[in-house]
Amino acid sequence: MVTEGTEKPTIIFTYGTLKRGFSNHVLLQDMIAAGDASFLGVYHTVDRLPLVCGPYRVPFLLNFPGSGEHVRGELYAVSARGLIRMDELEGITRSHYERLPIKIRSESESEKTMEVEAYYAHRNYAEALWKRNGEKGFRCYTEKEAKGYVKRKDRPQHLTFLEQIGIFISSNPNSCGCNKNLHVPSLPSQCC
Numbered sequence: 001m002v003t004e005g006t007e008k009p010t011i012i013f014t015y016g017t018l019k020r021g022f023s024n025h026v027l028l029q030d031m032i033a034a035g036d037a038s039f040l041g042v043y044h045t046v047d048r049l050p051l052v053c054g055p056y057r058v059p060f061l062l063n064f065p066g067s068g069e070h071v072r073g074e075l076y077a078v079s080a081r082g083l084i085r086m087d088e089l090e091g092i093t094r095s096h097y098e099r100l101p102i103k104i105r106s107e108s109e110s111e112k113t114m115e116v117e118a119y120y121a122h123r124n125y126a127e128a129l130w131k132r133n134g135e136k137g138f139r140c141y142t143e144k145e146a147k148g149y150v151k152r153k154d155r156p157q158h159l160t161f162l163e164q165i166g167i168f169i170s171s172n173p174n175s176c177g178c179n180k181n182l183h184v185p186s187l188p189s190q191c192c
Helices: 025-033 080-089 126-132 161-170
Strands: 010-014 037-045 051-053 059-061 072-078 097-106 113-121
Touching: 010 037, 010 080, 010 097, 025 037, 025 080, 072 080, 113 126, 126 161
Parallel strands: 010 113
Antiparallel strands: 010 072, 037 072, 037 097, 051 059, 059 113, 097 113
16 A cells, blocks of 8 residues: 555545556556555536647646536555656656646545645646637546547557647637747647
């Protein structure tokens, strides 16, 4: 269990493919089996936050409190070793996501709130992603929202994930032009 030793676990709110029943939950299953994570329950955000899909139906939580919905997800206690694995999956060092504080509330004990951490879309492209989704999000990433999800191994390997996000954002015919802060390398002309 995560409680072994003197290490204090990090509490992580998951809202997308890391949840039970979705493709990346295998990572948490491995971590639970190794004693590096434990499931704490179903929670939702205290603040309204946008939850949207990007390229390949990848879910992104956007750090825009007051917009969107009270997002429903799962809470996990994660060891330092497990956190390294989660940060790698979420591309923290590659500016895919950033791990930041979030206030959540239990579905069963709605009066009790806690501050934990979650993986948000990186600020370099979050606004453009919000605009690309018509400034509309959803409350919960379900099978309906995940329909069409493409696993990482099945995506084009000649493009980085940031390039894939850039293409997704710019593919909107009514592009908002708000992706000026998205730093991606120039794409070869045959990719667009």
